[in-house]
Amino acid sequence: MFTTPFWPAADSYHIHMMDIPLPDSLSPAALDLIHQATRLAEAASHIHPVSTRTGSTLLQSVEEKLSIICFKLAQEFDDPDTCKALQLRAEILSDASTAKELLPQIAGLDEQELVQGIGYMSTWVGKSRTQHYSAWFGLPDRGLQEVSDVVDELFPDNLSWLQNHIDQRLVALPGCRYKIVDLFAIAGEANSYPKHFAYFFPEDEGVKYAPQKRTIVFANTYLNLFERFAQSQASLLGWRHEAIPDSALCARHLIAWFRGHDLGHSVVLEKMMFGKLSKQDRWGSMVVQEALADVFGLLMCLTEPSRQALQLNETLQLKIFLLEMLRYLRRGPCDYPDAGAAYIQLKWLTEHQCLNWSGTHYVVELSAVKPALTALATAMTRSVLQGDTEAALAFLQCYSPHHQREEADLLLNRLGKTVDMIEYDQKIKGFTL
Ligand SMILES: [Zn+2]
Numbered sequence: 001m002f003t004t005p006f007w008p009a010a011d012s013y014h015i016h017m018m019d020i021p022l023p024d025s026l027s028p029a030a031l032d033l034i035h036q037a038t039r040l041a042e043a044a045s046h047i048h049p050v051s052t053r054t055g056s057t058l059l060q061s062v063e064e065k066l067s068i069i070c071f072k073l074a075q076e077f078d079d080p081d082t083c084k085a086l087q088l089r090a091e092i093l094s095d096a097s098t099a100k101e102l103l104p105q106i107a108g109l110d111e112q113e114l115v116q117g118i119g120y121m122s123t124w125v126g127k128s129r130t131q132h133y134s135a136w137f138g139l140p141d142r143g144l145q146e147v148s149d150v151v152d153e154l155f156p157d158n159l160s161w162l163q164n165h166i167d168q169r170l171v172a173l174p175g176c177r178y179k180i181v182d183l184f185a186i187a188g189e190a191n192s193y194p195k196h197f198a199y200f201f202p203e204d205e206g207v208k209y210a211p212q213k214r215t216i217v218f219a220n221t222y223l224n225l226f227e228r229f230a231q232s233q234a235s236l237l238g239w240r241h242e243a244i245p246d247s248a249l250c251a252r253h254l255i256a257w258f259r260g261h262d263l264g265h266s267v268v269l270e271k272m273m274f275g276k277l278s279k280q281d282r283w284g285s286m287v288v289q290e291a292l293a294d295v296f297g298l299l300m301c302l303t304e305p306s307r308q309a310l311q312l313n314e315t316l317q318l319k320i321f322l323l324e325m326l327r328y329l330r331r332g333p334c335d336y337p338d339a340g341a342a343y344i345q346l347k348w349l350t351e352h353q354c355l356n357w358s359g360t361h362y363v364v365e366l367s368a369v370k371p372a373l374t375a376l377a378t379a380m381t382r383s384v385l386q387g388d389t390e391a392a393l394a395f396l397q398c399y400s401p402h403h404q405r406e407e408a409d410l411l412l413n414r415l416g417k418t419v420d421m422i423e424y425d426q427k428i429k430g431f432t433l
Pocket residue numbers: 261262265290293
C-alpha cells in the first residue's frame with residue numbers, strides 16, 4: 001500500500017498544471033450537484049479508500065447522499081441515456097448488491113450530455129489489484145468520437161489487411177465499445193498521480209465478463225500528456241519541436257491509433273487464450289498483449305482506407321507513434337505493462353536499424369518503421385498468438401524488460417526517467433451557486 005497519492009515511488013515529481021474549465025453546456029444546478037458529488041466522493045475515498053466486502057455505515061451514508069445527488073442530477077438533462085445512466089448510478093449507490101446487474105447496463109448506454117462514474121474502480125495494473133473510491137464527470141467529445149467511430153467502421157477492411165500481411169488466420173473477438181469524453185470534474189483516487197485517462201467498464205468496477213463493456217477515454221487528459229510530455233521529446237529523435245504540427249491535427253492521429261490499439265486487443269488467432277502464458281509469466285503476458293495491440297493499432301491506421309477516410313498523414317502518424325513510445329518507456333519499463341510494451345517495440349526498431357543512437361539522440365529511419373513493425377507483428381503472432389508457450393516465453397526472454405533489467409536500466413539512463421505528471425486545475429472546485 002502506498003502512503004502518498006503518487007505512484008510509482010520517486011525522489012521527486014514535476015507537476016504541470018492542466019486547466020479544466022467549467023463546461024458551458026450544463027445548468028448552474030447541475031454544476032452545483034456535480035461539485036457536491038466530487039466532494040462527497042473525495043470524503044468516501046478517505047473514509048474507506050479500498051474496496052472490501054464489508055463497508056462501513058459512515059460510507060453507506062455518504063453513498064446515500066451521492067445517490068440522492070444522482071437522482072436530482074438526472075432531472076437536469078434531456079438526453080434519455082444521460083438520465084438513465086444517472087438513475088442507474090443512483091440505484092447502485094443506494095444498494096451495492098445491484099451493481100453486478102446494473103453496471104453493464106450503464107456500459108451499454110450512449111450518453112449525449114454527460115458521462116459519469118462514481119464508486120470503487122481500479123487503475124493501473126502494477127499499482128494495485130484492488131479498487132479505490134473515485135468519481136469523474138465528462139462531456140462527450142463529438143469530434144473525436146467521430147474519428148473513433150470511423151476507425152470502427154473500417155475495422156473489417158483493416159482486419160483483412162492484417163490477414164493478408166501478417167497471418168490469414170487472424171480473427172477479431174467481440175470488441176469493446178469506446179466513449180470519448182472531455183473530463184471536467186474528478187475526485188478520489190482517480191485524481192491521484194499519475195493521471196489515468198482510460199477506464200474499462202464495468203471490468204474496472206469489478207464486474208468481469210459483462211455482456212456489455214466499454215472503454216472510457218478522457219481525451220483532454222490524453223492530449224495534454226501528448227502535448228506536454230511526448231512532443232517535448234522531439235529532440236531525442238533528432239527533430240525540431242516545430243516538426244510536430246498543432247494539437248488538433250495530432251488529436252485525430254492519436255485517437256485513431258488509440259482506438260486501433262483497443263481494437264487490436266481483440267485481434268487473435270482462433271481459440272487463442274492468454275491463460276497458459278499468463279500462468280508462466282503473468283507480467284510478460286500483459287506486456288506482450290499491449291505490444292500486440294499497439295502494433296496492430298498502428299498498422300491499421302496506416303492502411304490506405306484509414307488514411308483516406310480519417311485524413312491521416314503517414315509520416316505524422318509514425319512520428320506521433322515514436323514520441324508516444326518514448327513517453328511510455330520513460331515512465332519506467334517495468335512499472336506499467338504499456339511501458340514494457342514500448343520497450344519491446346523500441347528494442348525491435350533499434351535491432352532493425354529504424355532507430356540508431358548517435359550519442360545524443362536517435363537518428364530515425366522513418367521509411368523502415370512500417371515494414372519493421374509488420375515483421376514484429378508477424379513474430380509475435382507466430383509465437384504468442386499461435387499459443388506456442390515455449391516460443392512466446394523465448395520471445396519475452398529476448399524483448400520484455402522484466403527479463404532484461406540491466407539493458408532496460410541502461411536505456412532508461414540514456415533517455416532519462418520521467419517524473420512529469422499533470423495536476424488538474426478544476427474550475428468546478430470553485431463553483432458555488
Ligand atoms: Zn491496451
